[in-house]
Amino acid sequence: MMPREKPSDSMQAMVLDEPGQIVHMRCLPRPQPGADQLLVRIAACAVCRTDLHVIDGELPDLKLPVIPGHEIVGRVVACGANVRDFSIGERVGIPWLGWTCGSCRYCRSGYENLCPRARFTGYQIDGGYAEYTVADARYCFRIPDMYSDIEAAPLLCAGLIGYRALKMTENANRVGIYGFGAAAHIVAQILRYQGRQLFAFTRPGDAAARDFAGRMGAAWVGGSDEVPSEELDAAIIFAPVGALVPTALRAIRPGGAVVCGGIYMSDIPAFPYDILWREKRLISVANLTRRDAEEFLALAPKIPVKVTTESFPLNQANTALTRLREGNLTGAAILIPDL
Numbered sequence: 001m002m003p004r005e006k007p008s009d010s011m012q013a014m015v016l017d018e019p020g021q022i023v024h025m026r027c028l029p030r031p032q033p034g035a036d037q038l039l040v041r042i043a044a045c046a047v048c049r050t051d052l053h054v055i056d057g058e059l060p061d062l063k064l065p066v067i068p069g070h071e072i073v074g075r076v077v078a079c080g081a082n083v084r085d086f087s088i089g090e091r092v093g094i095p096w097l098g099w100t101c102g103s104c105r106y107c108r109s110g111y112e113n114l115c116p117r118a119r120f121t122g123y124q125i126d127g128g129y130a131e132y133t134v135a136d137a138r139y140c141f142r143i144p145d146m147y148s149d150i151e152a153a154p155l156l157c158a159g160l161i162g163y164r165a166l167k168m169t170e171n172a173n174r175v176g177i178y179g180f181g182a183a184a185h186i187v188a189q190i191l192r193y194q195g196r197q198l199f200a201f202t203r204p205g206d207a208a209a210r211d212f213a214g215r216m217g218a219a220w221v222g223g224s225d226e227v228p229s230e231e232l233d234a235a236i237i238f239a240p241v242g243a244l245v246p247t248a249l250r251a252i253r254p255g256g257a258v259v260c261g262g263i264y265m266s267d268i269p270a271f272p273y274d275i276l277w278r279e280k281r282l283i284s285v286a287n288l289t290r291r292d293a294e295e296f297l298a299l300a301p302k303i304p305v306k307v308t309t310e311s312f313p314l315n316q317a318n319t320a321l322t323r324l325r326e327g328n329l330t331g332a333a334i335l336i337p338d339l
């Protein structure tokens with residue numbers, strides 16, 4: 001017989017003790033799945049900008065200590081008593097949305113992303129900077145077979161949030177994107193597949209980001225301080241920079257939308273009403289719903305969405321986070337416990 005997973009086994013994890021610190025390697029007891037949960041052996045966990053906001057203490061109601069990470073791919077090693085949809089050995093993806101109440105007016109009307117009692121992975125529930133994690137099976141997803149574990153990890157937040165942000169632009173044809181990181185990279189591929197035009201705004205002077213946006217098929221590439229060649233139907237802001245909101249409002253046409261795609265943004269400077277008038281809309285995207293995940297994970301293999309990644313061993317999480325903070329990554333950073 002194969003040796004069984006011992007429930008008393010320990011695991012290695014990168015833990016945040018206090019906001020503003022780095023994460024520290026710890027040896028912790030391996031978690032036990034509750035009745036609705038899966039115990040998952042983690043193969044890959046992508047590093048997201050939201051992890052920086054968690055670590056910097058910029059988000060309220062943070063669980064401490066916490067294991068960050070919410071773009072997790074792994075394999076089921078044990079199932080709680082109520083789990084019916086997954087079995088041992090199956091590959092699963094674990095996203096940011098970890099639990100919702102199921103009974104509030106948001107949960108009952110298709111907006112579980114706004115549930116006031118929702119709990120989030122790697123923030124209020126221990127996440128994926130570890131060898132193992134537990135997750136509520138009702139919020140886990142199967143991963144399309146064409147993706148490796150490493151390739152699939154960034155789909156689970158950059159992909160899902162990017163997809164939800166793009167849905168908020170409705171049928172906009174000329175779509176501007178401010179902040180050309182992992183989410184923009186995926187949205188660019190969806191835009192091209194759908195025959196829409198991408199206008200890519202990169203940090204002024206960031207030649208590598210300009211090249212990257214050009215390779216992604218952008219119709220126009222410029223600095224975030226530049227005026228695009230055509231009026232935009234919509235803009236998505238992925239950079240956490242409030243000063244981009246008036247810039248983007250000026251770039252869109254009457255009736256267009258500016259979508260703020262991040263969980264955190266620096267303060268938005270005062271701006272004249274004239275740049276919002278003529279039925280321009282300014283909206284934010286919060287979290288994701290399970291429906292977003294189902295739709296995006298069905299769409300991604302058809303395009304097929306491809307991701308650029310850079311792998312790090314789990315114990316180099318701080319290096320990966322620093323590189324992300326400095327804008328010094330060419331793709332999504334992926335933590336690999338077995339690297």
Ligand SMILES: [Zn+2]
Nearest residue numbers: 101104107115
């Ligand atoms: Zn709810």
Ligand SMILES: [Zn+2]
Nearest residue numbers: 048050157158
């Ligand atoms: Zn994320």
